[in-house]
Amino acid sequence: MPQSPEVAGSIYDLGYRHYEGARLGRRHAVGAVYFQSLRAAFGLGRRPAAKIVPIALTLLATLPAVTQLGIAAASTREIDVIKLEDYYVYIQILLALFGAAVAPELVGRDQRNRTLSLYFSRALERSDYALAKLAALTTAMLMLTLGPETILFVGNTFTGDDAFGYLRDNWTQVPSIVGSALFVSAVMSSVAMAIASQTPRRAYATGGVIAFFVISSVVGDVVASTAGRYGILISPFDVLRGATLWIFNAAPNADESIGRYDLPGALYAAVLAGAAAVSTAILLRRFARLAA
Amino acid sequence: MGGMELLETRALTKRYGSVIALDGLDLVLEPGIIGLVGANGAGKSTLLKILLGLLAPTSGEARLFGLDVATRGVEIRQYVGYMPEHDCLPLDMVATEFVAHMAQVSGLPRGAARERTAETLRHVGLFEERYREMRGYSTGMKQRVKLAQALVHDPRLLLLDEPTNGLDPAGRDEMLDLVRRTGTEFGLSIIMSSHLLGEIERVCDHLVVIEEGRLMRSAPIASFTGRTGVLAVEVEGDAAPLSRRLRDAGLHVREEGHLVLVALEDERPYDLIRDAAVDLNLGLVRIEQRRQSLEELFRDAPEARDAAVA
Numbered sequence: 001m002p003q004s005p006e007v008a009g010s011i012y013d014l015g016y017r018h019y020e021g022a023r024l025g026r027r028h029a030v031g032a033v034y035f036q037s038l039r040a041a042f043g044l045g046r047r048p049a050a051k052i053v054p055i056a057l058t059l060l061a062t063l064p065a066v067t068q069l070g071i072a073a074a075s076t077r078e079i080d081v082i083k084l085e086d087y088y089v090y091i092q093i094l095l096a097l098f099g100a101a102v103a104p105e106l107v108g109r110d111q112r113n114r115t116l117s118l119y120f121s122r123a124l125e126r127s128d129y130a131l132a133k134l135a136a137l138t139t140a141m142l143m144l145t146l147g148p149e150t151i152l153f154v155g156n157t158f159t160g161d162d163a164f165g166y167l168r169d170n171w172t173q174v175p176s177i178v179g180s181a182l183f184v185s186a187v188m189s190s191v192a193m194a195i196a197s198q199t200p201r202r203a204y205a206t207g208g209v210i211a212f213f214v215i216s217s218v219v220g221d222v223v224a225s226t227a228g229r230y231g232i233l234i235s236p237f238d239v240l241r242g243a244t245l246w247i248f249n250a251a252p253n254a255d256e257s258i259g260r261y262d263l264p265g266a267l268y269a270a271v272l273a274g275a276a277a278v279s280t281a282i283l284l285r286r287f288a289r290l291a292a
Numbered sequence: 293m294g295g296m297e298l299l300e301t302r303a304l305t306k307r308y309g310s311v312i313a314l315d316g317l318d319l320v321l322e323p324g325i326i327g328l329v330g331a332n333g334a335g336k337s338t339l340l341k342i343l344l345g346l347l348a349p350t351s352g353e354a355r356l357f358g359l360d361v362a363t364r365g366v367e368i369r370q371y372v373g374y375m376p377e378h379d380c381l382p383l384d385m386v387a388t389e390f391v392a393h394m395a396q397v398s399g400l401p402r403g404a405a406r407e408r409t410a411e412t413l414r415h416v417g418l419f420e421e422r423y424r425e426m427r428g429y430s431t432g433m434k435q436r437v438k439l440a441q442a443l444v445h446d447p448r449l450l451l452l453d454e455p456t457n458g459l460d461p462a463g464r465d466e467m468l469d470l471v472r473r474t475g476t477e478f479g480l481s482i483i484m485s486s487h488l489l490g491e492i493e494r495v496c497d498h499l500v501v502i503e504e505g506r507l508m509r510s511a512p513i514a515s516f517t518g519r520t521g522v523l524a525v526e527v528e529g530d531a532a533p534l535s536r537r538l539r540d541a542g543l544h545v546r547e548e549g550h551l552v553l554v555a556l557e558d559e560r561p562y563d564l565i566r567d568a569a570v571d572l573n574l575g576l577v578r579i580e581q582r583r584q585s586l587e588e589l590f591r592d593a594p595e596a597r598d599a600a601v602a
Contacts, residue, residue, distance in 0.1 A: 018478065019408055019446035023370050023399040032396035045389060047425075113382045118441060121344040121374040123366050123399045292346050 029124040030132045037136035040109075041102045053101045058143050061091045061098075065148035069155035084152055084173055085248035088184060091144060092237050095184070096213045098144055099137070099192025104205035106133045107193055107283075111200035116292040130197075130287040134280065137189040138182075146181035153177060173248070180247040183269075184240060187276045191236075194279035197286045213237075221257075229261040233271050242268030296358045298323045298449065298481050299343070304352035306338050306505075313338040315505035316352065321483075325475040327492030327513070328485040330502035336485040337377060339502070340451045343483075344374055356449065370399050373442030377453040377485075381434055383427040387418060390426070391441050398445035405444070412444045413437075416470060432463040439467075443474065450474070452484040456491060468494050522582040523554040523561055528575035537568045556581065 042058075043050030068082050082090070107130075110116050119129055153173065157166045195212055196205035213236055220235025232238050241258050245251070246265025252258050297320055304317040314335045328336050341347040342354055345365035354361045356368050382390060388409055395405035413422045416436040421429070426437060435455065442450055455471060456464040472495045475482045486492050492499060493513060501508040509516075527534060527550075535552045539545045541564050544555035554561045562579070569576045 017411065019400070019404065021404050022401060023445075024401060025370065025399050026366050028399055028401070029397045032393060036393050045386075046384060050384075109382065114376075114378055114380045115382055117346060117376045117378070117380050118374070118394060119397060120346055121369055121372070122394070122397045123370045124397065125366065 023123075026123055026125075026128065029122060030128045033119070033124070033129055033132040034136050034139075037106050037133050038139055040105055041136060041140035050105075054098065054140070057094050057098045057101065058147075061094045061144040062148045062151065064090050065151040065155070069151060069159065072155060072159035082152065083250070084149060084177060085180075085244055085250045086253075087149060087152065088145075088180070088240060088244045091148070092240055095141060095144060095188045096192075096210070096236075098141060099188050100196075100206045100209035102140060103137055103189070103192035103196035103209060104202045106137055107197040108200050108202055108205050111197075111290065112202070114292075116287075116290060120292045126287045126290075127284050130283050131280075134190060134193050134283060137193060138185045141185035141189050142181055145185050146178065149177045149181055176248045180244050183247065183272065184244065187240075187272045187279075190276045190279035190283065194282040194286075197283050224261065229263065232258070232261045232263065233267070236275075239268045239271050239275075243272045297321065297355070299354070299356055299483070300358075301339075301354045302352055304339070304342065304354055305350045306335070306342065306347065307350045312505050314342070314349070314352075317502075317505065317507055319500065319507055319510060321498070321500070321510070323481040324498050325472070325482045325496045326484070326498045326500060327496035328483055328500050328502065329487065329489055329492050330485075332487055334502045335505040336502060337453055338505075340374070340453055340483070340485060343451065344369065344372065370445070371448045373445065373447035373450045375438045375442040375450070375452045375455055377457055379434070381426050381437055383429075384425060386424060387413065387422040387426055387429075387437050387440075391437065391444050394441040395444040400445055408444050408446070409440075412440045415443070415474075416440045417466075431458045432460075432466070435459060435463070435467060436470075439470065439474075448481060450480050450482045450484075452482060454485055454487070456486070456488075464491075471495050523556050523565070524548075524578075524580045524582050525552040525554060525565055526550065526577040526580075527552070527569065528577060533572050534565075534568055534574060537572065538564060541568075553582075 039045050042054045043052070064082055064087070071081070110119065116129075120126055124132075153170075156170070157163050160166050191212070192209045195208045198208070199205050217235050217237055220232055220238060223231030223234055224238075225231075232242075238258055241252070241256075242263065242265055245258075246269050299319065299321040301317050301319045304314050304319075305312070306314040313333075317335070317339065328339070330336050338347065342349050343356055343361055345361055345368075348362070356372065359368050361368060391413060392405045392409040395408055396402060400408060413419075413436075416439050418433065418436055418440070421433065426434065429437070435458070439452075439455065442452070452471065456467050459467055468491055471482065471484060474480060475495070482496075484492070484495060497513055498511070499513050499516060500510045525531075525534070531547060531550055531552050535545045535547050538552070538554060538561070543561055543564065544557075546553045554565065565576075565579060568574075
């Protein structure tokens with residue numbers, strides 16, 4: 001249809017039609033927030049600078065697994081330098097940094113831009129929004145946990161002489177791999193989200209998450225060595241270690257502090273689960289109360 | 293939902309501590325283009341936010357399309373578009389991506405969201421620039437994106453909170469024109485708030501006046517302006533004797549420069565003006581019936597306003 005030219009600067013109208021198609025409602029809306037946030041976690045659809053930190057941290061977290069795989073492939077012997085349950089010790093700092101870098105992007109940006117008004121006036125509830133964000137960060141973090149764990153396991157399977165033999169002896173590790181990766185990712189994400197959501201300011205949010213991990217680690221160690229061994233339950237990385245060992249049904253290495261304290265593995269897991277639950281509650285509360 | 297009231301509030305009240313933003317508001321509105329006018333802090337934004345579920349009322353209830361906003365929020369909001377007064381755009385995003393995302397959050401499937409985004413951005417007058425980051429946009433362009441995201445899912449009701457905020461006079465005219473056309477041509481209901489009566493008058497056909505959280509008036513715009521015609525009389529020479537004479541005859545009269553403005557409440561003024569001009573030997577230049585603007589009505593003649601809506 002030819003359009004009649006209008007005066008420059010005026011608003012053109014090339015036709016507006018009504019939408020007669022499907023309206024998919026709440027689940028679809030939540031899905032849209034989830035996928036958008038997952039992309040944003042790695043800076044996709046944003047300028048290149050936004051991609052650097054999350055992608056670099058993901059690569060760093062994968063590096064030990066790839067390295068081992070390379071060595072194993074080059075050698076003829078079965079090499080098992082890094083045990084599956086020990087991998088989290090290598091990457092725990094990276095997970096904390098990933099949370100510190102990405103959580104403010106996911107839960108601070110819309111506060112900063114005041115876009116929450118637009119989300120909360122659409123086909124979802126405030127809690128849907130918060131949980132979609134949490135699920136997105138958890139999924140993103142699986143790239144740093146489940147990703148390298150899978151590389152290790154698959155690598156171990158195929159670099160040895162007897163892939164079937166390896167699988168037969170080690171298939172029971174698979175639920176532990178998936179379970180630990182999901183658990184660790186969910187816990188680290190929810191803690192980072194709970195802290196980062198408290199402020200629209202990016203720098204404060206990132207600093208807050210890092211400060212939490214540093215301070216609680218120090219306090220945990222101090223309390224554990226002075227007031228009693230249960231103090232170790234304050235130290236996030238020690239609890240993480242205890243819980244992952246428990247999930248893999250493995251014992252700590254000889255020189256590890258966690259061996260000294262000799263607390264039941266299930267206790268570490270319970271503390272982590274509690275931390276995730278409290279963090280999620282804080283996150284939900286924050287978004288329930290924010291003015292929009 | 294056709295044939296039903298667009299909006300209904302009953303004793304709707306919102307307090308912030310000791311401040312009362314809405315004070316027992318009872319309001320029923322039919323579908324149409326509705327102007328919500330009141331001073332800053334009169335409760336306009338609060339009302340819109342309660343309708344959207346962004347705020348919970350302290351007491352009372354509100355319904356849109358016959359559905360309770362407190363319990364059927366998600367359902368209602370699939371059919372409502374909202375343009376806030378404040379900035380709300382992520383400036384590091386590209387306009388098309390942002391609007392398409394917002395369409396999906398309103399429930400549209402991905403493909404439909406993209407199509408509707410292209411159409412809607414065109415409708416609001418954004419072309420090549422829609423593929424750029426919104427960072428570089430002028431205030432006018434940002435306002436258009438804000439309108440587009442409110443329209444993209446083809447709502448039945450559009451809530452616009454001070455849509456001309458921050459625009460220069462030309463941008464203001466374009467936005468008002470766009471809102472007017474969006475309402476009339478596409479048959480959407482619109483509730484638009486403004487503290488400027490002139491804007492409401494240009495766009496809306498129903499006026500709701502709120503003061504201090506209470507409903508002052510709710511009536512078709514025509515009923516405010518239609519029944520209070522004003523005759524502007526221009527004479528050669530001094531107008532003062534004429535206005536004195538007409539006032540003595542019991543008419544409402546006001547002088548404006550060399551014009552004499554006469555309230556036209558019935559047919560009497562025409563004869564009285566003619567007779568007075570003859571008696572005073574004044575040359576009548578013209579007698580013209582004016583449609584008084586709402587703003588004049590409210591500013592200058594509170595008694596005329598009361599007469600208009602009594």
